[in-house]
Amino acid sequence: MNDSYQNRAAVAEPALQVALASRSDNFYLDVKHSFASTGITAIFGPSGSGKSTLLSMLAGFIRPNINGVIALGNDYWLGNGRYLAVHQRQVAYVTQQAALIPHLNVEQNLAFAQRRAGPRKSAWRSIGTAKAPVSSQRIARQQAAEMFGIESLLQQQPRDLSGGQQQRVAICRAALSNPRLLLLDEPLSALDAVSREQVLQALEAWHSARATPCLYVTHSVHEVMRLADHIVQMQAGKILRHGRAEKLLCDPTIAIGDPGERGAIVYGELLNETAADGLAEIKLSAERSLLCSAGTAHLHRGQRLRARIYARDVSITLSEPDDSSILNCIPASILAIHSIMGGRAMVALDIKGQTILALVTERSVDKLSLRTGCSVFAQVKGIAIDGARAEPIANVENSNEITA
Secondary structure, three states, rough: OHHHHHHHHOOOOOOOOEEEEEEEEEEEEEEEEEEEEOOOOEEEEOOOHHHHHHHHHOOOOOOOOOOOEEOOOEEEEEEEOOOOOHHHOOOEEEEOOOOHHHHHHHHHHHHHHHOOOOOOOOOOOOOOOOOHHHHHHHHHHHHHHHHHOOOOHOOOOOOOOOOOHHHHHHHHHHOOOOEEEEEEEEEOOOOOHHHHHHHHHHHHHHHHOOOOEEEEEEOHHHHHHOOEEEEEEEEEEEEEEEEEEEEEEEEOOOOOOOOHHHHEEEEEEEEEOOOOEEEEEEEEOOOOOEEOOOOOOOOOOEEEEEEEEEHHHEEEEOOOOOOOOOEEEEEEEEEEEEEEEEOOOEEEEEEEEEEEEEEEEHHHHHHHHOOOOOEEEEEEEOOEEOOOOOOOOOOOOOOOOOOO
């Protein structure tokens, strides 16, 4: 585990215990769960499954009308005779609309968040809370602005910013408020592709520096693969399943978005510096490594990396080809084969302890006589590096720890 994760673990929050039951019109929310104390938890599910309602209750905007408990460790926000108002919960909440204060410029918006910041120790080296010296507050704003790529926008007014810029400012402001819990409700859904990428990069930078738990509501499998350490899948007001992101995403029997967008999260160690041709080699295990494009990432040897491999970029062959343009061809064994719509099949492949997916046709399955347990070769055409992120810290997720 790298140093950044050790430092984050030292200031990690306790698990968020939730037991909520509420009814409105024809909708019934019934959630009982212990959310991970670190990292980003993606809350995924169809429209109307209760994702946004859940976040609104956690923030304190909606009070459950049947019963409920919300506790961060031994600190009860709801239940045990307590009900904390929104401003008492130290929660930062960002939605599709940035909701910046219109008459303040960007730096003043950030300073406003600092004045409302909670007293707990922060991961910012010079965080400016309400009681910190003005100079420390200014340094903290500069550090945060650099992380979120908004340092050139500090003197601009919100009305002069693009949608992506406003969202980056909103999330930066949320981070500077020093929250105990960050809630993001589809923050990228109204943005174009370029703006989405900018905000995703900012969130990755924040994630690597903070131990603050984040609940991230989205409909996008791409965002889940890019950001999530944990997944909670909701349906009809209940939690259908939950677990580590790399485990759930690689289960071919679970329907998570469009099959063409599905893929795997893998972790590995950078074996060498980026070569002259722009390729880097990632060691997945003692016997498995993959070549990938480093792009503009600043990588160094020995760095622990997280990467995405999309199922559409993986093909299967029974023998190792001698004359293929695909550089990555690694031995694998078939864990499972699951038929999906359109004459296709999702194949789960074990590559020495980590799992990837291959999206193939049913005809290919029949032609190659693929079966569970078969030894094959996986040809991997593309790998996307998500930067220096070690495996998420293990958390005990026990939905029976509290009662409403």
